[in-house]
Amino acid sequence: MNRKTFFLLLCSLLLVAACQPVAPPANMSTSEAEPATVVLASHDSFNVSEEVLAQFEESNQIQVQFLQLGDAGEALNKVILSKDAPLADVFFGVDNTFLSRALDADIFEPYTSPLLDQIDDELKLDPENRLLPVDYGYVNLNADRAWFEERGIPLPQSLEDLIKPEYANLLVVQNPATSSPGLAFLLTTVAYFGEDGYLDFWQALKENGVLVTDGWSEAYFDHFTVGSGGSGDRPLVVSYSTSPPADVVYATDGRTEPASVNISPPGGTFRQIEFVGVLRGAAHPEEARKLIDFMLDVPFQEDIPLQMFVYPANVNAQLPEVFVRFAEKPAEPAQLDPAAIDANRERWIEAWTNVMLR
Secondary structure (H helix, E strand, C coil), rough: CCCCHHHHHHHHHHHHHHHHCCCCCCCCHHHHHHEEEEEEEECCCCCCCCCHHHHHHHCEEEEEEEECCCCCHHHHHHHHHHCCCCCCCCEEECCCCCCCHHHCCCEEECCCCCHHECCCCHCCCCCCCEEEEEEEEEEEEEHHHHHHHCCCCCCCCCHHHHHHHHHHHEEECCCCCCCCCHHHHHHHHHHHCCCHHHHHHHEEEEEEECCCCCHHHHHHHHHHHHCCCHHHCCCEEEEECCCCHHHHHCCCCCCCCCCEEECCCCCCEEEEEEEEEEEECCCCHHHHHHHHHHHHHHHHHHHHHHHCCEEECCCCCCCHHHHHHCCCCCCCCCCCCHHHHHHHHHHHHHHHHHHHHH
């Protein structure tokens, strides 16, 4: 074999070798070679900062893929309908207005996270830990403080005030059939006035010129005088007790004080608790549990307030200063058992629809 033939043969062998797949070293696991992809399904309002998420992904060799499925009710419907072929490994966004429905559908695997010791006991509504609390917030009334001051009209102090003539055509609310805060406000009125009185209250609101929108964004940004930058015509809106700090954070005029103020009369607010769970049949259950641990731990929990403008469930999480100054935790929110909500929700919505939209 001459030198030229040997050289060509050597090149051919090297080329063949280069085309062969390279197995990972014996001491390297598949997960180290290629991160597992965990799918987190949620409602459309879920958010997390990139740097916090990156810390989790890098330290656990897990890639998180997000699947947003609409508002809270719509998202839950989709994961229930797909339970035989799960769309995701983890679902976030069940709140206490849909808790019983989610649990009755039997779509979640129990998981007792070690981080549960750091979660406020009042937020734990599932003894089997199929759904674990992540955050909470309060649906209440927001008012345009300057609008009322300029006209010398006092801020309403109770739900009953909203049907008085001086508040005619001032309030915008959301449809409970299509909006999570809209449903929470409807449930507030059921708890406050009782089943015998809540529809009379809504009839009086209708006669007093209340405006109903399909969702929160339309109500807040199109009609509320603060959220619309003054172009709206409603100085009262159903929103959240954490909307005032958001007003400061997202202000474009450099304001350091919110233009909106909370109205949280006793019994006139509703506490929403949001939960997360491992979906039954998850493709990556071990990684799904790690993701839930991450969502309950302090770094993610301290990221929650300025990402989703709700309160963290972890008692060790520190609140940002803007929350401490301008958010509010109402002392006496409405009380309704999740099972009662589940048993009557559709009937209450239908009755409301008959009064307000037909």
